[in-house]
Amino acid sequence: MPVWILSDRFKKMIYTARSLSRVLLFDDVRESIIRVCRKIVPDVGSKDLDTDRTGHADFSLKLFRLSGKPDFDQLKENIVITLRNEIYVDSVTVEGNYLNIKVKDLSYLDIMDTSIKEKGVFPDTFQDPERVLLEHTSTNPTGPIHIGRSRNSIVGDSLSRVLKRYGYRVSTQYFVNDTGKQVMGLYLGYRKSKERIVDIPHLLEGYRNVYREIEEDKGKEKEIEALIKKYESGDPAVVREVREICTVMLKGIISSLARIGIKIDDYVWESGFLKSEEMNDVLSALSERIKTENDAQFIELSNGSKVFLRRADGTSLYTLRDLAYHKFKSLNYDWLIDVLGEDHRDYAKSLNEILQEMVNLRSKISFVFYSFISLDSGKMSTRSGNVVTLDELIEKAEQNALEIVKSKRPDLPDDDLHKIASAVAVSAIRFQIAKISLGKELVFKWSEALNLEGDSAPYIMYSYARTTKILKEARVDGNMSTVFDKYESSLIRKLYLYPYSLQAAKDGLRVDPIASYVLELVRSFNDFYNNCRVVGSGEHEVKRAKIVSIYRHVLKDASYLLGITLLDEM
RNA sequence: GGGCACGUGGCCUAGCCUGGAUAGGGCAAUAGCCUCCUAAGCUAUAGAUCAGGGGUCCAAAUCCCCUCGUGCCCGCCA
Structure with missing residues (x-):
C-alpha cells in the first residue's frame, strides 16, 4: 500500500507556476509566496523575496523597502496571517526587517516525489517551440x-x-x-x-x-x-x-x-x-x-x-x-x-x-x-608546440585514476577497475572545466587536473555509489514517518532548489551554476549520510529511503548535464 | 594609445546581474574519526584590508567614478 497519500491535497493547494519560466513545470513555492504577498502589497517584486542562504528560513521577504509605507505594521501583519494559511507554509516569523518563511518538509518532498512518480522527472518541462x-x-x-x-x-x-x-x-x-x-x-x-x-x-x-x-x-x-x-x-x-x-x-x-x-x-x-x-x-x-x-x-x-x-x-x-x-x-x-x-x-x-x-x-x-x-609555460599554441592536447590529458587522467582505484579497490577485477578509472577521469576533466565561470582565465596545472578530492567529479560520483548500496538494502514500502530532523530537512530543501539552478543556467547561458549546485547538494547529502542511518533505522527507514531516492534522481539529472558518468560502485 | 574582460585567505573558487542578517566551498597545513548503509568521505583548528581609493545609500564583495595589476582584441588571420 502506498503511503504517499498527501499528494492530491498538496497538488490542489499549490499553485503551479509557469511564470518563473515558460518551460519548467513544478510547484513553485517561491512564486506562490510572492503571489500571496502581492495580494496584500501589490508592488512586492521578485527581488523582495530572497531564497535564504543564511539558515534563517527558506524564503525571506525583505521588509526594508516596505517599511516606509504608512500602514506598514498592518500590512506586515496581514502578510504573516495570510501566509500562515497557505497549506505548504510551516512557519512565518518576523526577525528584524525580515519576514522569514519556512515551508513544510512534507510539502517539498511531496512536490518532488509526485513529479518523479507521475512525470518521471523533477522538474518537468514542456517542449518549447523555439x-x-x-x-x-x-x-x-x-x-x-x-x-x-x-x-x-x-x-x-x-x-x-x-x-x-x-x-x-x-x-x-x-x-x-x-x-x-x-x-x-x-x-x-x-x-x-x-x-x-x-x-x-x-x-x-x-x-x-x-x-x-x-x-x-x-x-x-x-x-x-x-x-x-x-x-x-x-x-x-x-x-x-x-x-x-x-x-x-x-x-x-x-x-x-x-x-x-x-x-x-x-x-x-x-x-x-x-x-x-x-x-x-x-x-x-x-x-x-x-x-x-x-x-x-x-x-x-x-x-x-x-x-x-x-x-x-x-x-x-x-x-x-x-x-x-x-x-x-x-x-x-x-x-x-x-x-x-x-x-x-x-x-x-x-x-x-x-x-x-x-x-x-x-x-x-x-x-x-x-x-x-x-x-605555466605560457600561452598555448599548436604551431609552437606549447600545448597539452585533450588526448594527453585524458590518458594521464585515466592512468592516474586507475592507480587510485586499484589501491582503493584491490578486490575488483581488472575490467571493472578500467571502467571505473575511465569514468572517473572523463568526469573529472569535464567537471573541472564546467565548474569554473567562463570569465575566469585558467592556468592549467597537472596537480590540480589530476586531483580527485574535494570539489571534484569523484566526490559527486562517490555519493551516488553510496545511494545504490542504501537503496539495495533499505525498506522502501510501509508507513512513512513524517517527522524530519535537521539533516533530512536541509537535504530536502537543497533538492527542491534544483529548478532554480536550471533557471540560472539557462538565463545566463552558463553551466557553472549547475556545478555549484551539485556540490552543495552532495555536501548536504554527505551530512545526511553521516548523521542519518537509513538501513535498519526503524520508523525512519521508509522516509529516508524516499529522500535518498529523490536525491539519486536529482543527482543523476544534474550530473548528466555536466557530463559526469555515475557508477553504482566505485 | 583605445576597447572588452578579470582581480575574493598561501593557491583555486562561489556569491556580483537583481545591494540587506555571520563572505560559502575546495587544495595545501595542523589535530582527530573506519567492530556502524564504500574514509574518493566526515569533524575540528588556523587562515580574508572581498586589488587600492573615492562616491551613492539606512545598508556595498555586489551599484557608480578613478587608479593599479593581469589577460584578450584593435589583420586584405580565423
Whole structure:
C-alpha cells in the first residue's frame, strides 16, 4: 500500500507556476509566496523575496523597502496571517526587517516525489517551440584539439544539454574551417613534405615547418595566398586534397571529443558557403554598403571600423563566410548561440551588427565567451608546440585514476577497475572545466587536473555509489514517518532548489551554476549520510529511503548535464 | 594609445546581474574519526584590508567614478 497519500491535497493547494519560466513545470513555492504577498502589497517584486542562504528560513521577504509605507505594521501583519494559511507554509516569523518563511518538509518532498512518480522527472518541462542551434568547438582542423579549446566543447556540450533539459529543441553544430590561411598553411606543409603522408603527426610537422619558414621570411605567405586562390577557383585536385587532409584532422578531433562524451550533431564545412545561395543573399543585402580599398571589399560599421569581406585578389575572408553560415543557420533555427573564445568578443559584436541591422536576420543571436586556458609555460599554441592536447590529458587522467582505484579497490577485477578509472577521469576533466565561470582565465596545472578530492567529479560520483548500496538494502514500502530532523530537512530543501539552478543556467547561458549546485547538494547529502542511518533505522527507514531516492534522481539529472558518468560502485 | 574582460585567505573558487542578517566551498597545513548503509568521505583548528581609493545609500564583495595589476582584441588571420 502506498503511503504517499498527501499528494492530491498538496497538488490542489499549490499553485503551479509557469511564470518563473515558460518551460519548467513544478510547484513553485517561491512564486506562490510572492503571489500571496502581492495580494496584500501589490508592488512586492521578485527581488523582495530572497531564497535564504543564511539558515534563517527558506524564503525571506525583505521588509526594508516596505517599511516606509504608512500602514506598514498592518500590512506586515496581514502578510504573516495570510501566509500562515497557505497549506505548504510551516512557519512565518518576523526577525528584524525580515519576514522569514519556512515551508513544510512534507510539502517539498511531496512536490518532488509526485513529479518523479507521475512525470518521471523533477522538474518537468514542456517542449518549447523555439528551435535552438548551438555552435560550439569549431576549432580549426589544423591539429589535435588542446585543453584550451576543449573548454569550448565541454561548456558548449553541457549548455546544449541544459537547454534541452529546460525544454528547448536544440541541435549542435561544428563549423569546420577548411578555407583560409591556416588550413592552406596546413595543406602547403603537406605539399612540401617529401613523403606526402596523410596522418596527423606528419601533417602537424609540415604545418609547423611552414609557419617556421614564414616567421623567418614573411614573403613565404605568398605561397599560401596562391593556394587559396587555386582552392577558391575550384581546382579539383586541390579541393580534393584539402578535404582529405581536413577530414583526417577532424576525425582526430571528433574521436578526442567522443572520449569525453561529446557528440556534435552536424559538421558544416566552411567551403560549402563559398558559392552558396546564403553567400549571395548576404552579399546582395550588403551590396549598397560594400566599399573597396585597393580592390579589397569592406563594409563600415556604425563605430566607423572597417570589416573586410574579400581580399584584393577576390578571395573570401572569414567574416564573409561566417555571415553566410549564420544566414544558413537562421533559415532553420529561431535562436542561434555561438560559443566563442574571448578573442572573438569584438568580432562577434561586428558580426552581430551586420547580421541584425544589415542582413536583417530573423533569429535571435546569443554569444557565449570563455577566457583562455594557459600553461605555466605560457600561452598555448599548436604551431609552437606549447600545448597539452585533450588526448594527453585524458590518458594521464585515466592512468592516474586507475592507480587510485586499484589501491582503493584491490578486490575488483581488472575490467571493472578500467571502467571505473575511465569514468572517473572523463568526469573529472569535464567537471573541472564546467565548474569554473567562463570569465575566469585558467592556468592549467597537472596537480590540480589530476586531483580527485574535494570539489571534484569523484566526490559527486562517490555519493551516488553510496545511494545504490542504501537503496539495495533499505525498506522502501510501509508507513512513512513524517517527522524530519535537521539533516533530512536541509537535504530536502537543497533538492527542491534544483529548478532554480536550471533557471540560472539557462538565463545566463552558463553551466557553472549547475556545478555549484551539485556540490552543495552532495555536501548536504554527505551530512545526511553521516548523521542519518537509513538501513535498519526503524520508523525512519521508509522516509529516508524516499529522500535518498529523490536525491539519486536529482543527482543523476544534474550530473548528466555536466557530463559526469555515475557508477553504482566505485 | 583605445576597447572588452578579470582581480575574493598561501593557491583555486562561489556569491556580483537583481545591494540587506555571520563572505560559502575546495587544495595545501595542523589535530582527530573506519567492530556502524564504500574514509574518493566526515569533524575540528588556523587562515580574508572581498586589488587600492573615492562616491551613492539606512545598508556595498555586489551599484557608480578613478587608479593599479593581469589577460584578450584593435589583420586584405580565423
